[in-house]
Amino acid sequence: MNAMDHHCMPDPAAPARTVAQVLAQSQVEAVLDELDRDLVGLAPVKQRVRDIAALLVVDKLRMNLGLQAQMPSLHMSFTGNPGTGKTSVAMRMAQILYRLGYVRKGHLVAVTRDDLVGQYIGHTAPKTREVLKKAMGGVLFIDEAYYLYRPENERDYGQEAIEILLQVMENQRDDLVVILAGYKDRMDTFFQSNPGMSSRVAHHLAFPDYSHDELLRIADQMLVSMTYSFGEEGRATFGEYIDRRLRQPHFANARSVRNALDRVRLRQASRLFQQRDREFTREELTTIESSDIRASRVFAEDVSH
Numbered sequence: 001m002n003a004m005d006h007h008c009m010p011d012p013a014a015p016a017r018t019v020a021q022v023l024a025q026s027q028v029e030a031v032l033d034e035l036d037r038d039l040v041g042l043a044p045v046k047q048r049v050r051d052i053a054a055l056l057v058v059d060k061l062r063m064n065l066g067l068q069a070q071m072p073s074l075h076m077s078f079t080g081n082p083g084t085g086k087t088s089v090a091m092r093m094a095q096i097l098y099r100l101g102y103v104r105k106g107h108l109v110a111v112t113r114d115d116l117v118g119q120y121i122g123h124t125a126p127k128t129r130e131v132l133k134k135a136m137g138g139v140l141f142i143d144e145a146y147y148l149y150r151p152e153n154e155r156d157y158g159q160e161a162i163e164i165l166l167q168v169m170e171n172q173r174d175d176l177v178v179i180l181a182g183y184k185d186r187m188d189t190f191f192q193s194n195p196g197m198s199s200r201v202a203h204h205l206a207f208p209d210y211s212h213d214e215l216l217r218i219a220d221q222m223l224v225s226m227t228y229s230f231g232e233e234g235r236a237t238f239g240e241y242i243d244r245r246l247r248q249p250h251f252a253n254a255r256s257v258r259n260a261l262d263r264v265r266l267r268q269a270s271r272l273f274q275q276r277d278r279e280f281t282r283e284e285l286t287t288i289e290s291s292d293i294r295a296s297r298v299f300a301e302d303v304s305h
Contacts, residue, residue: 015064022057026099035092039085040221041214048205049093056100071174073202074102077191079184080207083253086181087141089205094139097177104137104175111140113147116161124157128164136175145180146190162194169200210253215242218254222261223288233290238264244298260296268292 016022023029032053035046055072062068074097078086091108098106115131118124132140142148150156169178180187180197184206191198210218216239223229230238241260245251268288272280 016060017064019057019061022060022100026057026101028053028057028096028099031092031095031099035089039088040217041210042085042089042207045085045089045205045207048203049089049096052093052203053096053100056096056102060100071102073173073200074177075169075173075201076177076179076203076205077187077201078179078181078205078207079187081183081209081253083255083257084207084209085254086207087143089207090139090141090179090181093179094177097139103139103177107135107138109135109138109140110143112143113158113161116142116165117148117156117158119157121157124160125164128161132164132168132176136172139177139179141179141181144182144186146182146186149190149193151193162197166196166200169197212239212242212246215253215257219257219261222258226261226265228265228286228288231287231289234288234293237290237293238288241293241296241298248298263296264288264292267295 016025032050035049039046052074059068059072076093078090080086087108087110090110094103094106094108097103109131111131116124116128118127148158148162150158165178168176180190180201182190191201216235219238219242220230220235238260242257245256245260265288271289271292272284
């Protein structure tokens, strides 16, 4: 290769000057495609994740031209009911931030109040700092974050954890992204009671409940991952199960679907176990029949009320 040829080739280490170059260097599109492929539904959430990725890509181009010195605020709030994919999206977000160079490691540390708040004086600060130390270079995901704040209890140590978090969210935002998650109404109250926290959270993502059809698609995906599938009438029966379950309290979206499938697999195993001397085919061992689902107490209960 002569000097002229060498001069014409793009330097892979050179700062990116186009969106295409940033995407090629970071391979962040692979994560976004994975998000689309692996997670059912969540269209508004996926769009917001793409918007945030676009912001970070353009921010990279600005930095490469010396236009911006300060890191953008990347702390986030994920609101929605249980089982709507908040942790899964947080994991993808950590990968996106890592690939674009906004965090050093890209790991996710998921915690609740109990991991941060101590039971007695002097216990909270070291607990919170230990969690923060583990999360540095990645994303700290605090589920049901509003439990940190308990104004009705004067002797509660949650406020101490919040103050340490606020300090780190401000001073070390180039090395840690915090995602606060929980029910929307409670998160709104939490932010109103903690203006310092509210002002540090730049991105609010609302996670919708899954529709009946989306829950059925999620069940299909989960079964495939466990090498099972619905029999001829099994899928329709599970659709009926979802209908009934949606009308009952304490439904937790994808989480409830997973729990239901675990119980269905138990019933399938119990059915096969009775036939001790039978040699089963692959199909028999992997098929969920309608009867395995109908044995659920959800079908025995009157759901008309």
